[in-house]
Amino acid sequence: MPIGYNGPMPGIYDLHAHSTASDGTLSPRELVRHAARAGLEALALTDHDTTAGLAEAADEAFAAGLGFVPGVEISVSWNAHVVHVLGLGIDPGCRLLQDGLLELRRFRDWRAREMGRRLEGAGIAGAFEGAMALSSGHLVGRSHFARFLVNNGHAADGRKVFRRFLTRGKPGYVPGQWASLENALSWIRAAGGQAVLAHPARYPFSRTKLRRLLTAFVAAGGEGLEVVSTSHSRDDNFTMARHARDFGLLASSGSDYHGPDNPWRELGRFPALPEGCTPIWRDWVLPAFSDAINA
Numbered sequence: 001m002p003i004g005y006n007g008p009m010p011g012i013y014d015l016h017a018h019s020t021a022s023d024g025t026l027s028p029r030e031l032v033r034h035a036a037r038a039g040l041e042a043l044a045l046t047d048h049d050t051t052a053g054l055a056e057a058a059d060e061a062f063a064a065g066l067g068f069v070p071g072v073e074i075s076v077s078w079n080a081h082v083v084h085v086l087g088l089g090i091d092p093g094c095r096l097l098q099d100g101l102l103e104l105r106r107f108r109d110w111r112a113r114e115m116g117r118r119l120e121g122a123g124i125a126g127a128f129e130g131a132m133a134l135s136s137g138h139l140v141g142r143s144h145f146a147r148f149l150v151n152n153g154h155a156a157d158g159r160k161v162f163r164r165f166l167t168r169g170k171p172g173y174v175p176g177q178w179a180s181l182e183n184a185l186s187w188i189r190a191a192g193g194q195a196v197l198a199h200p201a202r203y204p205f206s207r208t209k210l211r212r213l214l215t216a217f218v219a220a221g222g223e224g225l226e227v228v229s230t231s232h233s234r235d236d237n238f239t240m241a242r243h244a245r246d247f248g249l250l251a252s253s254g255s256d257y258h259g260p261d262n263p264w265r266e267l268g269r270f271p272a273l274p275e276g277c278t279p280i281w282r283d284w285v286l287p288a289f290s291d292a293i294n295a
Contacts, residue, residue, distance in 0.1 A: 012268040013281055015044040015069060015088060016198060016226065016254025020136050021053030022073075023143040025259030028053035032060040032068070038267045042067030042281070044088055044254070049075055049104040050139055051092035069284075072097075073198060074187070075104060075178040078213060082176060083203060085184050085217075086226070086252070088280065090193035097191040104179060105139060112140040114174045115166075119145070122171035124154065142166050143258065158262075185220040194280060196224035196252045200243070201236035214247050224280045228253035228273055230265040241274040251277035 018024035019031045026034060028045060035043040043066060045057045054070045061068035072087045090097065116128025130148035131140050146161045155161035165172040179187075188195045197217055200210060214225070225247070227240040244251050257267045273279060
């Protein structure tokens with residue numbers, strides 16, 4: 001269901017942000033208010049494997065006069081790696097999309113409980129319960145475990161706690177089997193959205209392997225590449241712009257904002273798309289808000 005406003009979108013587009021519906025620390029309403037204060041023209045809410053925050057965010061965006069793009073970030077397994085695919089401009093009422101996301105959330109629940117068991121085996125009691133409390137009863141992710149571990153003195157900050165406890169080979173790591181690339185993109189297309197490969201420079205891929213992923217992504221119906229991200233360096237942005245042009249992909253940009261606890265990722269604070277990119281929003285017209293959107 002399209003939700004937004006009529007007219008061109010010439011300003012700052014932040015098309016990758018999270019709320020408390022997944023692993024952000026601001027509610028959907030608070031996130032939109034923050035985006036309006038930051039001077040954004042348009043914001044996409046792209047919570048991990050859920051659309052639960054979209055209705056609240058849409059209502060607040062209408063009140064704030066902010067362009068809003070309903071989105072989601074889907075967890076994907078590809079060649080034994082986890083990659084993330086954004087669905088932008090989705091209809092959250094699409095049954096195929098919601099059925100797929102429900103299966104991912106069921107796996108997330110099992111994974112969270114298993115992480116808690118493994119951390120308890122390493123001498124850290126109450127991790128699952130603590131992470132659940134920090135999630136406000138919503139989806140529980142690794143970032144909630146990280147916040148629990150930092151709050152309880154097991155590491156100085158989130159980056160250190162991930163390296164010590166939550167990455168491959170560490171006590172709290174649980175490997176995941178997520179959606180296939182083909183399935184994730186089929187859900188997004190069924191929901192009327194555009195699929196964008198998120199923060200491509202973050203993945204530990206050689207140039208050759210990344211281009212293999214992009215080949216598979218395009219073959220499955222992918223339309224966009226997150227060229228500019230707070231996860232990228234300046235050089236990364238230009239490299240990803242070349243990949244986007246080579247593969248005929250539209251260019252997107254986003255902060256991957258999770259809240260004020262991560263000041264290095266702020267809404268709208270990233271460079272403009274490199275020259276020669278075709279913005280994914282080039283042909284967008286977001287009509288008037290609709291009460292028919294469902295989370």
